[in-house]
Amino acid sequence: MIDEEKTWSVGGFLDHLNNILKSEEVFVVGEVTELKKHPTGFYFALKDQEGEGILFCYLSPRKAKMFGIDFEDGFLVKVGGSPGIYKPRGSFSFVVESLELVGEGSLKKTYELLKKKLETEGLFMRKRELPKFINSVGIITSKTGAVIDDFRKNLKQLGLHLCLYDARVEGREAVANIMAGIDYFNGFPEGTFDVLVVMRGGGSLEDLQAFNNEAVARKVFSSRIPVLCGIGHDKDVPIASLVCDKAVSTPSIAAQTVNASWDDLFSGVPLLSKKLSFAFESALGEAAGTLENLSQPLLGFLFSEIERVKARLEYFLKYLNAANPMRNLKLGYSVVFGNGEKIIKDARLLKKHDKITIKLFKGLIGGKVTDIIDE
Amino acid sequence: MNSMPTKDKKEKKEMSEELNKLQKIVEWFEEREEVDVEEGLAKVKEGAAIIKDLKSRMKDVENEFEIVKKNLKD
Numbered sequence: 394m395i396d397e398e399k400t401w402s403v404g405g406f407l408d409h410l411n412n413i414l415k416s417e418e419v420f421v422v423g424e425v426t427e428l429k430k431h432p433t434g435f436y437f438a439l440k441d442q443e444g445e446g447i448l449f450c451y452l453s454p455r456k457a458k459m460f461g462i463d464f465e466d467g468f469l470v471k472v473g474g475s476p477g478i479y480k481p482r483g484s485f486s487f488v489v490e491s492l493e494l495v496g497e498g499s500l501k502k503t504y505e506l507l508k509k510k511l512e513t514e515g516l517f518m519r520k521r522e523l524p525k526f527i528n529s530v531g532i533i534t535s536k537t538g539a540v541i542d543d544f545r546k547n548l549k550q551l552g553l554h555l556c557l558y559d560a561r562v563e564g565r566e567a568v569a570n571i572m573a574g575i576d577y578f579n580g581f582p583e584g585t586f587d588v589l590v591v592m593r594g595g596g597s598l599e600d601l602q603a604f605n606n607e608a609v610a611r612k613v614f615s616s617r618i619p620v621l622c623g624i625g626h627d628k629d630v631p632i633a634s635l636v637c638d639k640a641v642s643t644p645s646i647a648a649q650t651v652n653a654s655w656d657d658l659f660s661g662v663p664l665l666s667k668k669l670s671f672a673f674e675s676a677l678g679e680a681a682g683t684l685e686n687l688s689q690p691l692l693g694f695l696f697s698e699i700e701r702v703k704a705r706l707e708y709f710l711k712y713l714n715a716a717n718p719m720r721n722l723k724l725g726y727s728v729v730f731g732n733g734e735k736i737i738k739d740a741r742l743l744k745k746h747d748k749i750t751i752k753l754f755k756g757l758i759g760g761k762v763t764d765i766i767d768e
Numbered sequence: 769m770n771s772m773p774t775k776d777k778k779e780k781k782e783m784s785e786e787l788n789k790l791q792k793i794v795e796w797f798e799e800r801e802e803v804d805v806e807e808g809l810a811k812v813k814e815g816a817a818i819i820k821d822l823k824s825r826m827k828d829v830e831n832e833f834e835i836v837k838k839n840l841k842d
Contacts, residue, residue: 526783526784535833545833549833550830550831551833552832553830557834557835569789577836661791662790662823669812672798673809675797676803754802
């Protein structure tokens with residue numbers, strides 16, 4: 394009996410091997426060496442810092458751009474992907490699907506290089522004013538954890554519309570998530586969102602890699618909606634915070650910044666209200682003063698007229714008093730009536746035996762003329 | 769699609785405009801040496817209406833919160 398041996402073509406066998414090799418995603422940490430940046434991709438090898446292992450890697454240009462990491466020989470990186478055999482050459486290589494820097498040294502160097510590069514390009518200069526009366530906020534952070542809770546707790550209840558794009562802020566997915574979040578909110582019509590708030594709690598350079606990433610930094614810069622970053626950090630300010638329009642270091646300060654956009658209303662209205670009240674009171678006071686000033690001469694004229702009339706009245710009263718016949722009667726004078734009750738002023742108007750009446754101050758006397766004495 | 773903000777720029781613009789109007793009324797008083805009392809009274813009435821309206825917007829209104837998208841792999 395002849396064993397039926399399975400025989401392969403070269404290509405078929407390589408395909409078979411590749412199927413086996415690509416069945417699971419693996420992660421490898423190593424130091425970058427022999428890096429060649431070519432239009433068709435990045436070619437480099439990873440080696441252990443101690444020992445003899447070496448792994449050839451391939452990173453596509455599309456992935457390289459998406460990772461936004463500018464690495465060099467000597468950098469310690471963690472790559473994720475799958476191994477395979479490149480059929481035309483029969484060479485074994487590792488196809489990189491994810492890449493993260495590992496180790497403070499690599500991270501710090503990348504940070505400094507990127508900072509210098511973007512600074513030179515002027516990406517740190519443009520700072521747009523956050524709008525007044527922020528009403529709708531697009532938030533990019535993790536839905537779990539203290540960050541979103543702190544942010545919400547410190548926001549005033551202003552009837553704000555808060556939309557959270559749940560993004561990983563650490564690890565392999567962080568860069569893609571953050572960028573997708575920025576794209577998501579910018580995809581709505583202008584004016585739908587007033588501000589984007591990108592937040593993360595503090596951490597080491599390794600923890601904050603996604604925020605020191607070139608692709609993320611450029612995405613933040615390209616956002617049509619102003620970006621407020623609330624990313625905690627120790628010494629090195631995250632690149633995203635340097636690029637954004639307004640940077641604070643905690644979610645609570647980010648919330649206070651949103652609240653502050655309403656300051657014109659909360660402090661302005663009471664202040665203007667007081668000013669208006671004071672201004673009107675002053676105006677009324679001034680009007681009253683003006684009225685008093687205008688009335689002074691008029692009042693003076695009126696008072697002098699009154700005095701003049703009063704003096705005239707007093708004169709007339711005195712005159713009338715002097716002319717009053719009763720006053721003379723009181724003094725002892727009397728009035729004689731005769732000839733039909735006429736006042737007799739001349740003795741020649743009477744004859745002997747004419748009846749006369751004499752009016753005294755008190756009472757009347759009747760009598761007869763007994764004699765006429767002509768003077 | 770998730771519900772999107774309903775309050776638009778118009779309301780914010782109105783608020784800014786109303787604050788400006790109020791500021792101008794105050795300045796009107798401050799800039800005049802003599803104030804026509806009747807005109808001043810009309811200005812105060814206008815200012816009081818604006819203040820009333822703006823104060824109504826200072827009342828607590830609960831914020832709306834929604835998670836608009838889960839992470840890419842969910």
